[in-house]
Amino acid sequence: MSLGKKENKIDLSKNTCPNREQRAKGTNVYFGKASELLDEAKEGTLQCSDRKFQQSGGCVLNFYLAVRVSTIRDAAVIFNAPVGCSSSALGYRELYRAVPVELGRPAEYDLHWLTTNLQQNDVVYGASNKLKDAIKEAQTRYNPKAIFILTSCTTGIIGEDIEGTVTEIQPEIDATIVPIHCEGVRSRLVQTGYDAFWHAVLKYLVKKPEKKQKDLVNVASMLSYTWQDRLEIERLLGKVGLRVNFIPEFATVEQFEQLSEAAVTAPICPTYTDYISRGLEQEFGVPYFLYPSPMGIKNTDEWLRRIGKYTDKEEEIEELIKEEHVKWVPKLEEIREQLLNIKEDGTKLNVLGSLGQGRLVSQLPYFDEIGLKSPAAMAQDFDDLLIEELEEVLDTVGDFDIMVNTFQASEQAHVTHKVNPDVALTCPFQGGAWKRDSEITRIHALRGDADPWSAQSGYTGAVAFGNFLLQSLKNKSYQKTMKEKTATGYKDWYLEQPDPLYFLEKGK
Amino acid sequence: MSKRKQIAIYGKGGIGKSTTTSNLSAALSDLNYSVMQIGCDPKNDSTTTLRKGKPIPTVMDTVRSGSNKLDNLVFEGYNGVHCVEAGGPEPGVGCAGRGIIAAIELLDNNGIIDDIDPDIVIYDVLGDVVCGGFAIPIRQGIAEQVYTVTSSDYMAIYAVNNLFKGILKYSGSGGALLGGIIGNSISKISQKEMITDFSEKTETNVIEFVPRSSTVTKCELDGVTTIEGAPDSEQAEVYRQLARNVINNKDSYIPKPFEAQDLADWAASWINNLLKEEKIEHDGIRSGSGEGI
Structure with missing residues (x-):
């Protein structure tokens, strides 16, 4: 694993993570031999370049981060943004309603959604009061265990002091407030949004372990892998008496809190899981591995063996x-x-x-x-x-x-x-x-x-x-x-x- | 030094903020502290006198080039002072505030400051806190102490008063508090008195008065700080005293800024005094001596 590098230490005293470009010298523009890509990645010379013609793109907030966070059941989400930035989250019910309740999708899966709908005046005069009002409203309306704040280009450009607002209002609010720095202008790599999410989860939600749960396996699942994959993973690990802590999709806030108690964090997608895995090891000593993912016979064998090692199974x-x-x-x-x-x-x-x-x-x-x-x-x-x-x-x-x-x-x-x-x-x-x-x-x-x-x-x-x-x-x-x-x-x-x-x- | 001291220096443009900051950095380095000076102004000229008048590439230059190499952001200046310029857009375009945010985030989140691990980090920030971007250094987790450089000029004090409003706003949420006022370009007693009175009325303090001096100007034209160019001058000793005061200053104040009209009223009386003094000087009468021509 390409870890152990000094710059890879996660610093939770910071408001957020570095972007993927800086943290991992990432790019989303390349064509050539994989061996050459590998060489460039090793040398750290990969970089994002402009195109004269570009067809479409995704942003740090809206390339599924919004949808994923919306699935967390006993939480509410505030989009601290103009209303349009939250539009992709509204497809949430469409995305998940095909998953039958019989297969484990919660029957009640309403969207707990608020937006500060930032306007001209908010941009000019600052919008901290609006955010405070939204937080209070989220608490009253949904009585959630956590309130996620998703930031936007707008708050990033005007330099809204989100942490300041949170520090001020948290004492009045029962739910844990979790600000996520997913300002679109931060990064061209949508992966930055996931890192920012995990940073906030580590900083605000994960609790110190009360007890270690030797039979608990953290799996950061993406639902671009399918619901059936969750069932398969549960089936396999269940057979040897292990329980799976799937995050973030359809997890409860408590599942985030107990991430620190698991025996191991196992990957489905290493690029998605990297930050939370390393953070959990660094802060709470939860071991992890990033490769392989359980895809194909050989890799599934290996994936299971790694888990077996950490769980004494x-x-x-x-x-x-x-x-x-x-x-x-x-x-x-x-x-x-x-x-x-x-x-x-x-x-x-x-x-x-x-x-x-x-x-x-x-x-x-x-x-x-x-x-x-x-x-x-x-x-x-x-x-x-x-x-x-x-x-x-x-x-x-x-x-x-x-x-x-x-x-x-x-x-x-x-x-x-x-x-x-x-x-x-x-x-x-x-x-x-x-x-x-x-x-x-x-x-x-x-x-x-x-x-x-x-x-x-x-x-x-x-x-x-x-x-x-x-x-x-x-x-x-x-x-x-x-x-x-x-x-x-x-x-x-x-x-x-x-x-x-x-x-x-x-x-x- | 066990804990790193992080301070931000604000002041109206042209008031001598970068001059004071660079001399402070140079003086601190002479006192054997490891210092990092971060210029937070799109003009990116904060650290030039620490670098023999030569400008350095800025953090935003690096970001703009798309390069992910972060090992070329910090440059060595006088006596090992670590020099960084945030940089930003040309005048009239883009968003300078976002430039400051992006640059500080890059330095902070990537552990660039931690890697160098200086004893003191000084943010030299464009004076008027015109938007959220320029308030970043005084937010939670960046600087803990703010100093402000001002002359007795009304507009300079007006800018200080605005800064106090910014500090007051962030004081409830873990932001930096005021370390003190640095009076600059002082040539008359009444200027000192005016700044002192302002500090008393706003429940803050003055940490040092720096007199107006042609030595400073001469050194600047040579592209060096006074500490470097005229180390034996009286002025250099003033900067060294300022450095000692800053190191020893453990006080932090939540300022009580004036309301706009109150500030104007307060200033009016002082401006009259200053004008009277100037007139006396102009007419060749030395005030207080009782001697006429």
Whole structure:
């Protein structure tokens, strides 16, 4: 792990974390060989550059941070922002209502939402009184255990003294107030929002452990991994008598408070989990690991073994692995066999995959496992937190092209065009929605639905995901129809450029 | 020194704030303290006299270039003083306040100050606290003590009074408190008296009076502090005394600023005194001596 560096110490006396650019020399603009990206990350020379043409973007506040925080049940959220900044949070019920209550989603999942709706006068005269009023209103209206304050570009630019306001009003308020510094202007890397969230959780919510719970495993789950993945993780760990403390989605405030009592913090996505994992170890001695994630058979085995080590369940875990292998490995072998036989010449199918950098390092070994080749991959961003993990991936699967960008559909189209894979994994934000100009199978890398076939984690997930890929490759009529019925999204001259980063202003 | 002393120095533009700050830093370094001076003004000229008149790249320059290399923000000045300039936009564009916020956040959150671990950090801040950005150094967790440089000029005192309002506002939420007033460009007794009276009326104190001196100007033109350029001068001794006073000053005040009209009324009486004194001087009559021509 790329840890232990002096600058990586988390300082909770500060109001917030450094941004990802500064903390981990991150970037969200790159195209080249993965080995070169790795070298640059090691040297610390990665940086964000401007584009002359940019299609879309996400901000630190609204790239899901808002939605995730809104799920915390006995809490309320205040958007200290103009009303528009909270708009994405309003999609919260849409996002989660597909998860059936029977599978564990709380029946009552109303949005506990307030906004200070900052206006001209607030910008000119300051808005601390408005925030105080909103905090009082949140306390009266929802009687929550915690009140999260999400800051915005507006409060960041006028330099609102959020901590000052919180210090002043906290004595009058029962709920713990948790200010999160997710001002959009802070950073181009949306990961900064998660770091800022974890910083606030560590600073304000996590309590000193009253007792250690040797059977409790912290898992920072993202629901871009699916609800089924949570169930799979609960199933596996439950079999050896371990309990899972899933945060932040649909967690209670108490679950945050007891993060310090767990036996270990285990990853699903290392880039997402890094800050909270390190913080919990540094402040409360909760051990952690960042790699591997439970994706694919080999990585799930390893993930379970690491947890077994910290929970004194090593023998039980070995038993579990044996038991699970008997059931699932033959199924995966079958999928592998079929995938290897799709091409008549017996060569491997090419997949262009991944989404975040976390998924990059966990998905590629899985593709290797099921007999797929990845000549190229995409990630939303990359930084030096995952140097060793990428190194390991390169050792396993060899070198490949990598495209790093956040929501630039044209660049993704370019890479897809160039690589011409058999299947491309992407998501609507990331370019999956553009019109198809080939019959490449495109499937959603971020299938948030709660259906078992959308699972990706653990053993059942490895099989489900393999089946999903297999199905999408067996029947191409959908791709054919789409190609016939829709025009090409981009002009040939762009797709023929050697560099997909044609619009990049180098050095700017 | 066990705990790091962090102070912020405010004052109206052109009042001699950076001159005083740089001399204070230089004097403190001569007293064997490790000092970091952080210029918080988009003009980025706070530390030039510590660097033989040469400007340094600013923190915001680095941010703007998109570089994530943070090892080129602190520059060595006179006698090892660590010099930093926050920087900011050209006049008339952008948001200077946000520049200060972004620069201080970068220094603070990335442990850049902690890595150098100076005994004293001095923030030299553009005088009028015109927006939230310029109040950042006096917020909770940055500086604990504020000093303000002022002359007896009404507008300078007006700016100090505004600063006091800012300090008062943040005093309830863990913000910095006032360490004292530094009277600058003092050439007459009545100027001292006026500033002293202002400090009494606002329930604060004056930590040092710095006389007007051509030595300071001459050294500045040479691109050095008085401490460096004229170490044996009387003026240098004043700055050294200021440095000792700042080190020993454990007092912190919550100021009681004037309301706008009250300040004008208070000032009016003093301005009359000063004008009378000037007139006497101009007419060649030495006040108080009783001698005529």
